[in-house]
Amino acid sequence: xxxxxxxxxxxxxxxxxxxxxxxxxxxxxxxxxxxxxxxxxxxxxxxxxxxxxxxxxxxxxxxxxxxxxxxxxxxxxxxxxxxxxxxxxxxxxxxxxxxxxxxxxxxxxxxxxxxxxxxxxxxxxxxxxxxxxxxxxxxxxxxxxxxxxxxxxxxxxxxxxxxxxxxxxxxxxxxxxxxxxxxxxxxxxxxxxxxxxxxxxxxxxxxxxxxx
Amino acid sequence: xxxxxxxxxxxxxxxxxxxxxxxxxxxxxxxxxxxxxxxxxxxxxxxxxxxxxxxxxxxxxxxxxxxxxxxxxxxxxxxxxxxxxxxxxxxxxxxxxxxxxxxxxxxxxxxxxxxxxxxxxxxxxxxxxxxxxxxxxxxxxxxxxxxxxxxxxxxxxxxxxxxxxxxxxxxxxxxxxxxxxxxxxxxxxxxxxxxxxxxxxxxxxxxxxxxxxxxxxxxxxxxxxxxxxxxxxxxxxxxxxxxxxxxxxxxxxxxxxxxxxxxxxxxxxxxxxxxxxxxxxxxxxxxxxxxxxxxx
Numbered sequence: 001x002x003x004x005x006x007x008x009x010x011x012x013x014x015x016x017x018x019x020x021x022x023x024x025x026x027x028x029x030x031x032x033x034x035x036x037x038x039x040x041x042x043x044x045x046x047x048x049x050x051x052x053x054x055x056x057x058x059x060x061x062x063x064x065x066x067x068x069x070x071x072x073x074x075x076x077x078x079x080x081x082x083x084x085x086x087x088x089x090x091x092x093x094x095x096x097x098x099x100x101x102x103x104x105x106x107x108x109x110x111x112x113x114x115x116x117x118x119x120x121x122x123x124x125x126x127x128x129x130x131x132x133x134x135x136x137x138x139x140x141x142x143x144x145x146x147x148x149x150x151x152x153x154x155x156x157x158x159x160x161x162x163x164x165x166x167x168x169x170x171x172x173x174x175x176x177x178x179x180x181x182x183x184x185x186x187x188x189x190x191x192x193x194x195x196x197x198x199x200x201x202x203x204x205x206x207x208x209x210x211x212x
Numbered sequence: 213x214x215x216x217x218x219x220x221x222x223x224x225x226x227x228x229x230x231x232x233x234x235x236x237x238x239x240x241x242x243x244x245x246x247x248x249x250x251x252x253x254x255x256x257x258x259x260x261x262x263x264x265x266x267x268x269x270x271x272x273x274x275x276x277x278x279x280x281x282x283x284x285x286x287x288x289x290x291x292x293x294x295x296x297x298x299x300x301x302x303x304x305x306x307x308x309x310x311x312x313x314x315x316x317x318x319x320x321x322x323x324x325x326x327x328x329x330x331x332x333x334x335x336x337x338x339x340x341x342x343x344x345x346x347x348x349x350x351x352x353x354x355x356x357x358x359x360x361x362x363x364x365x366x367x368x369x370x371x372x373x374x375x376x377x378x379x380x381x382x383x384x385x386x387x388x389x390x391x392x393x394x395x396x397x398x399x400x401x402x403x404x405x406x407x408x409x410x411x412x413x414x415x416x417x418x419x420x421x422x423x424x425x426x427x428x429x430x431x432x433x434x435x436x437x438x439x440x441x442x443x444x445x446x447x448x449x450x451x452x453x454x455x456x457x458x459x460x461x462x463x464x465x466x467x468x469x470x471x472x473x474x475x476x477x478x479x480x481x482x483x484x485x486x487x488x489x490x491x492x493x494x495x496x497x498x499x500x501x502x503x504x505x506x507x508x
Contacts, residue, residue: 106413173467175424176424177424
């Protein structure tokens with residue numbers, strides 16, 4: 001009897017801890033995006049170093065708060081389209097890595113310009129069973145039209161991951177697709193990797209502009 | 213009206229003549245050669261005149277003045293936007309834009325203060341190119357217009373009407389009109405200053421990046437963020453009833469050659485982490501998705 005009691009105790013402990021560990025994975029996609037964006041904006045607004053354009057600080061913020069929720073491999077494979085299948089695993093790895101770096105630089109530039117913007121989320125249009133959803137939001141800026149900012153997320157074993165972003169009505173993957181195809185057509189997948197690497201090197205040497 | 217209309221219609225004529233001569237490039241951009249030249253020209257103008265002017269404008273003028281300028285011209289644009297909303301049968305948006313003009317022109321001191329936005333009336337920004345698109349006119353090839361920037365064949369055809377219907381210039385003398393137009397253009401440029409700086413960094417080939425971004429963004433505006441007119445109407449209705457449809461199907465349709473997409477009936481994706489990635493063979497299924505009437 002005692003053994004059974006112990007077994008039940010251990011089992012329920014196990015269930016409890018696994019439920020705890022799985023909590024982030026079960027987070028709804030819109031709740032996830034809301035949480036990340038609130039967290040990032042809050043940090044960026046309150047960090048003087050980031051506002052002053054300290055590149056390392058911004059990159060740290062992106063690395064720690066955003067990257068864990070982005071599926072760069074998927075994003076890159078979509079942007080490369082049919083060429084992705086022709087690439088060797090090594091090329092795929094390099095391409096994802098360079099594309100990732102480029103996007104981090106771009107995103108970091110955007111982050112250091114955050115001032116008084118507020119983000120407004122629209123109701124999520126998805127069935128609970130959907131494995132891919134679109135989270136729609138808009139950034140209200142001081143002047144001019146609000147900026148559309150939508151995210152597409154896919155359910156993975158490690159929780160929801162962002163694999164495409166829409167800014168002002170244009171999807172990131174679709175926008176890079178043409179450039180990728182042209183570059184690959186000109187000088188192959190290695191050529192594209194090289195072009196991305198060169199661009200990244202240039203960006204790395206250039207300091208972020210401080211927000212005015 | 214006259215001075216600017218003249219310049220603009222002259223450019224259109226030149227443009228039409230120039231386009232007659234060159235038809236190369238891909239499907240969506242048959243005039244790429246011409247467009248790239250225009251892009252270089254516009255870029256030179258931007259680098260040497262417009263961008264420096266916009267930068268100074270943004271740094272020197274107090275923020276409330278910039279907001280006032282933006283609101284003033286925005287209010288004028290809302291009048292034509294009202295008409296376009298109504299032409300597209302979007303009664304509610306049309307009424308909202310009409311009320312915006314009424315409120316902002318009076319309480320908002322001739323449009324300088326955007327009181328309507330404070331009151332929760334959103335701006336819609338419809339033009340005749342969008343109206344034509346909503347009516348079913350295809351965008352046609354991409355066109356880079358001199359000074360005016362990225363456009364499409366459809367929007368270029370619609371442009372004269374947009375210019376004609378623009379209230380700015382009626383009842384003021386030519387000098388004021390030109391000065392006002394310059395102010396308006398500089399202000400518009402200042403608004404997108406940060407975004408354009410960012411774009412320069414993100415793009416491998418800026419021409420292509422801007423083209424592919426613009427065409428999507430424009431299409432998105434025509435259908436108000438949806439993929440087709442039917443979807444736009446459905447979404448507007450559903451928004452009112454608070455029961456919009458899931459977007460999963462349109463997400464699937466957006467990536468024709470996606471291999472990693474989860475299986476259609478997503479039974480329990482969390483349950484099969486051990487399953488290897490979808491093999492390349494299943495990519496043969498992809499054409500099913502793209503066989504839907506493409507919006508391009």
